[in-house]
Amino acid sequence: MYKLYGALGSPYSMKMRALLRYRRIPHLWIDGSAAREALAQVRAPVIPVLQYPDGHFDNDSTPLIYDLEARHDQRSVVPPDPAQAFIAHLLEDFADEWLTKAMFGYRWLEEVDQVQMSRWLAFDALKGGGLEASQKFAAMFRQRQVSRMALVGCTAENFALIEASTRAVLAALEAHVVNRHSLFGTRPSLAEFGIFGQLSQLGTDPTAQVMMRADYPYTYRWLAHVDDMSGFGGDWEPGFAPVVTELVRIAGEVYVPFLRANAEAAEAGAATFRMTAMGLPYEQAAFKYQIKCLRELQARYRSLDAQSGVPLASVLGENWLGLLSA
Incomplete structure (x- = not known):
């Protein structure tokens, strides 16, 4: 049986647990101190960590999803249509690498969120030991996370763009989920689980939760459904729903310039980069991992045959086509 070591406060852990x-892949959910012990078994010490039935450990949610696809046939989360599969991957990547900034920003920019969430995360991790020990751990963890804000681009100056793009995503979902819960038919893809992972945290943190409940109440409730879709059946359907086109457009407006600026900065040996998207400024440190994400998107796009590329052109738009064809 698989063992998933994670945490309730980790968007990628919630993503993998829901998937x-x-x-319906038998697994045990393990959090707290045991999750920390599992980190010693992987190269990059980040959760979630998946222990396989044969005993080996691995992490990084996107490769894990594709590895599970290769090992298990039932209830795939990758659409069989190559064009849909590519778009699902693109949206999952957008959620993992951009929407995560909303999770981080809402959690650590305002004091009310810093206090509650550091204490809750300490409670989750320690599972006992007394209030004094828990709050001492919370204070240390809060200080560490807040100190990393500028590094990952979640500053007060950048948050206008982060929030605007997040609200655009939420508005697109709000118009869609009142009709159906999934993006590519009546069954979920990896895109839904990627988006869910990040939004699951907005649904618990004080400031973000108030925002979601007030302005996007059905998307807020949608989170509870995606958390456990083991009873859902459904089918893939051809084409692209309006919500998919809109989410790709939003990603093209924000995530494309982010990926391009980050890659150009890394190539030039610059430590940081600046960009403007949705008319708003943004600046952060350059990261190698996002270059890997870009190269993966480009490779997947190039691997599509000509027939699959026809419907994609109208969905992707100029921003994405220019980046993917580079």
């Missing part, structure tokens, strides 16, 4: 539930 395993949907796919």
